[in-house]
Amino acid sequence: MKFRVERDVLTEAVTWTARTLPARPPAPVLSGVRIEATQEGVVKLASFDYEVSARGEIPAEVTEPGTILVSGRLLAEIAKALPHKPVDFTVDGTKVSVVCGASRFSLLTMPVEEYPTLPTMPELTGVVDGSELSAAVSQVTVAASRDDTLPLLTGVRIEIEGEKVTLLATDRYRLALREMTWRPSAPDMSTVALVRARTLNDVSKSLGPVGDVNVALSVGEGVDLIGFEAGGRQTTSLLVDGDYPHVRRLFPDETPIHAVVATQPLIDAARRVALVAERNTPIRLNFSEGQVVLDAGQGDDAQASEVLESTLVGEDISVAFNPQFLLDGLNALGTDFVRLSFTHPNKPVEFTGQESLDGEDSKHYRYLLVPIRFAN
Template sequence: MKFRCERDALLEALTTTGRAAGTRGGYQLVLSGVHMALSGDDLTLTATDRELTITVHLKVAGAMDGETVVTARLISDVVRSLDAGAVNVEVNDGGIDVESARSSFSLQTMSAEDFPKMTALEDEPVVLEAGNLTAALRQVVKAASTDESRPVLTGVLLSAEQGGLRMVTTDSYRLALCDLPELELLGSEPSVLVPSRSIQEVLRLLEDSDNITLRFSDREASFGIGSITVATRLIEGEFPSYQGLIPTHQPNRLTMNRESLISAVRRVRLMAQDSTPIRLDMSSAGLDLSATTQDVGAAREQMDAVYEGEDLTVAFNPEYLLDGAEAATGEEVVLNTVDALKPAVLRIPESEDFLYLLMPVRIN
């Protein structure tokens, strides 16, 4: 294999694929590598840890077809270290040579035959404008769990609901839900559970893209963004029944400016250390936020807000409250509560398409 290309283009492709390379203990050595295959002027880079696979197609000046596998992190570091300009890459019996200007590197390679064989999904593709889907995924992905001992909670549930698409995540302390009415995405599949790690990679790539191509099978999903494909194994198992957790009657309603709430929580949480919650004192006078950590200090901030209901003090994990406020859109948010112990629900005024449920923290 032999080709020539610009450093910046090669580095971007290697950085993107490298995020799927296996880095944790227990992986086969070959899974720490990036598979490079050249056909004509088309270079295909692939990395996988068997759960997540990222493939990038890159146009280069090809001189000799071939394939190899090289350690993903090392080849990325080498290319990153080079000056901007043309890079020459050649694979020979001794490994892979990378040259640019006066710099040259020789790296050991691994057998391409040991790298997992990739097969593209044959299911009918769905092509969408990325805007609404991207915004909805951002609203829910942070509420997914990172505890891999409960895999079903680390996923984003995509389900067909009344002619549209519903997205749900939960880590058992909070729950995020977003509906996209009239978006029929899943076809014959009533629901799929996509790993949140894969969704985060897709969101990273969608920052510069207008369209996305999706394919779903009973075990896999793929997301095509330009010359990049992110494929992921779906999570097996039953997502928790969440509908009964959402309160149907909450007599207390707090309406406030969203940006003001975000800024206030960020300031007050500086004194909410060692798992200390933020207290919200709600009354007709408005909202007081406070946090006190012994041997550290205390913070208190008053906010303008409109409160309807009986005076109430409720406390939340500051990070969870902040995530919910940031996930909402628009100028205002509404916090609906029952009492200091039952789930609270953060909503967008006049919208039923988004909700963020969070459990209060018991306080003395």
């Protein structure tokens, strides 16, 4: 095998393909990136760990077609460090030579015949705007669990009903819901899938800026799989198996009390007040007519407080939150004002965004946060 490719094109493709490689692969070949050079002047790169696959195609000057398997992480590091000149790949026996300007590397190849067969991309289910997908995923995955001992909660539940897509995630302490529209392949599409939050984050960051993203879903047809494709790149992932908890019912039907605060000043104040909050120590928010007082710390510990303007509908109320969970929700909103809707000081609080102080809140994105009980 022998081919020449532009350095930047190679770097982007290898970085994309190698990004999901496992740190501790169950088999050595699963740490590799499969590289296939074709007579048509295309180089295909692929990785697969039996759960997530990634594929990309790049143009190249192919002199001798062929297929090799090399260490993905090492090749990605080498590609990033190469000078901005064309890169030549040449295979000689069990080694591949990578030459770029005055830089020369020799890498061992792995037995490509031992590499598993890549999964087939499911049929197209629908198309979503990449920028909207990126925004929705970032808003929802903040609430997904990072605890791998609870695999169900590390996923994002995707509910599809015709042109409406709803994303849901929870780690038991907060819940995020985001609604968006897409272009389904069938107008009566109705299905549900549970996708790893980590996979969705990777896809939205890598494919989102490209433009439209094709989504392919296979549920109940043998292997449950989801695939994404855009800009000559493909990725597939096995769906998370199991019954996701019925979290929608956690959103309150009525909220007799609500407060509205400018979002960015609240974020800034929460960050400042949180400086004195020890680990697992909450920030307290005391809402009364015309203002909210943020404070943290007590007794002989360091203390901080700050007062912000706010509007309040209903009786005075005080709540306390995990500082990071509070900031995650506020940062995800993306609106000038935040509405906090209450049913009781010890019941979950719903965060929604609105564009003006006295406007209506939007239900396209909802963030539900469980408060921390504190002694008055």
